Amino acid sequence: MRVMKFIGLATILVIISAFAVAQQPSDETKPSVKHVPITRTPSNSGKEMYDSYCAVCHAKDAKGNGPAASAMKTPPTDLTQLAKNNGGKYPAAHVAAVLKGQAMSPSHGSEDMPIWGRLFSSISQGHEGQVQQRITNLVTYVESVQAK
Secondary structure (H helix, E strand, C coil): CHHHHHHHHHHHHHHHHHHHHHHCCCCCCCCCCCCCCCCCCCCCCHHHHHHHHHHHHHCCCCCCCCCCHHHCCCCCCCHHHCCHHHCCCCCHHHHHHHHHCCCCCCCCCCCCCCCHHHHHHHHCCCCHHHHHHHHHHHHHHHHHCCCC
């Protein structure tokens, strides 16, 4: 009788332990950000650059819920709310500074966001005019998606 109780108790403990382990996310199921080399996208289209470089985190609708958002340490910013959160005025200079790596947005809070200025420089072979064009066109595109 004692042996049966012991076997029953041991079986229950094994089942509970197995269930608890199964509930914990494994390293394979934890979302992660895959870093890939930057691809060359035309510098004259802010939308194309946004779709290629930004939408993976900020989403196509710019609301901060892109496919990689769940893997970020800090949720990506809802880019449609930048003007609203700045007293109704779109902070173009600040957005450009963040893209260049000259300012960090408090909402980023981490180094998950690439410093696009450096990356744009690498694909533009250091041509500062093209880097500036890319940043200006991205800033202008983000301004176009501001919530009304």
